Amino acid sequence: MARANNVSVSEVVIDAAQLRTIVVETLVGNGATPADAEKQARILIEGDLRDQHSHGVRRLPVLVERLRRGLIVSAEEPTAEWRSDAVAVIDGHRGFGPVAAGVAISSITEKAETTGIALAAVHNSNHVGMLAPYVEDIAATGQIGIAFTTSEALVHPWGGTRAMVGTNPIGIAVPTDDEPLVVDLSTAAVSMGKVLDFAAAGRELPLGWAVDASGDATTDASAAAAGAISPFGGPKGYALGIALEVLVATLTGTALGTDVRGTLDTEEVATKGDVFLAISPRAIGGAAVLPGLAAYLASVRDSGRMPGDVSIPGDRARATRRARLEGGIPLFPGLWDRVRELHREVRVD
């Protein structure tokens, strides 16, 4: 059983490797192949390691229920079909999102070494989780990685009163001499998970995060949970979010708006799509890493009043990740209890 230190009344701290083992065993006990379970567990743990708990083991109960109901099927390998020289269509065969994403990434990073750029359009696959680890996997090959995905409609259009757009995140990783620059941002002002956390804690939301069921801006987290999240950055975030909604759906032949299902619920087949791009600077005759990039990034990091005021995208997530790999992952006790309960249900010892 995992080491669980109570550090406060409100959280327990769990060792990352032990948490991963528990997640793998739980998924395997519910019908996942060990290889698939490892890939899915890695992505969940990465969410918690980077303090993106909305993509962490909080998702495990839904994944388990979806496995039990046949909404996630861990059997067939995802298939990649090259529909043109540089674009592959990936059929996830209703499997885990991270498994199809892995096939997508190995396909396009190999291809981009000759084509310079390659794109994978993924359909019939489950929730992919946070994007950073995927674009980091692409960057680890020396290529620039970009990822887009659609998700259930939780965000209202700018000027609109109800949820019609996914939180549609953008992932970008660019190799540097050191760790890559990594962007992983939702086009929503906040995650619904955080709104629910505020509601559970009885805390007020900052104005601008959400609207209520009538479409009025609200600071009441419970009212927001029944309403819609606002796009980040006002009309620009809305423009980006809906552009990605339409771009991903067009390239993957998947659903739009409120027809996107199966990323949060336990009732419906997943109808969202994912798009991954890999671009090889080497394959186009460029330097793998631009001369001067390290100096530029150092000067940006140094452009605040105090050290640490400015970070390069990816810095903070990496620092949190390192600290949690060392010191453990804090979880709400209720969640930890639920994870252990799911684990107990499948343990055979």
Next chain:
Amino acid sequence: MARANNVSVSEVVIDAAQLRTIVVETLVGNGATPADAEKQARILIEGDLRDQHSHGVRRLPVLVERLRRGLIVSAEEPTAEWRSDAVAVIDGHRGFGPVAAGVAISSITEKAETTGIALAAVHNSNHVGMLAPYVEDIAATGQIGIAFTTSEALVHPWGGTRAMVGTNPIGIAVPTDDEPLVVDLSTAAVSMGKVLDFAAAGRELPLGWAVDASGDATTDASAAAAGAISPFGGPKGYALGIALEVLVATLTGTALGTDVRGTLDTEEVATKGDVFLAISPRAIGGAAVLPGLAAYLASVRDSGRMPGDVSIPGDRARATRRARLEGGIPLFPGLWDRVRELHREVRVD
């Protein structure tokens, strides 16, 4: 001479076609070939037609001065070299930005019909102007268009005190049954042109648009003009902006941060880069336009309290453009005087 109706003390209204002729003649009179002048003039007029005056004929005096000083050379055609199956490197030979962009777009839209996706990386080319017309050109071929470009460092990193990142815009166009969905947004909260307009009018800036020379948030437009613009949407806009800065520079082998020159000044060779992508839904076996897209976009347009509360990105710019093609382009009298003066200097009649 152009029809110039005084509609108020603060603006004159100029016919778009006549303004375009004046711009073309002015550029030709300063050494541009007629073909190049047409391409550059089109982009400037498109800026004014869409109420993006910071990309409009306001740029003409700088372009003329750059031509006179040999910083823009309108002689050699841009060259496109396919460095890999799906990536072309475009050398603009120090020519007009829109001319190199045109070569980039015709190259990649042709290529993407067999490769599915193609990318052009442009260097040694001048300011490209607003991105919407380029991605619209790609969408007009039935393909999805994406454009990124770097620009002079005017934006401070999130948490930073001074300008180190360009306003680095994103352009995206996705074909629909009707007009394309078109995003063209800067990763800055506002353009420096608008800050200067506020300063000239003695108006206060909204908080969050800019910082002063000390790096403190300011509502004083003159202080902001001596400081830096803020990224849009806080840390997310910064993350996007710097990711595009590094991505574009890496793929084009161009400059970073404060080394990006020659887009606003009249002293330096342009050192920025542009990246264009074309993706063909048809070439990957998909529908040119996703079934259900028209219904989705109609439902989004209809999701406000009142008709017109919600628009699809591109709607408003098109409406303004149509009105101005019909009724003329409003210009500040001082700018119009300057344009006429530049035109008079080259007229031979």
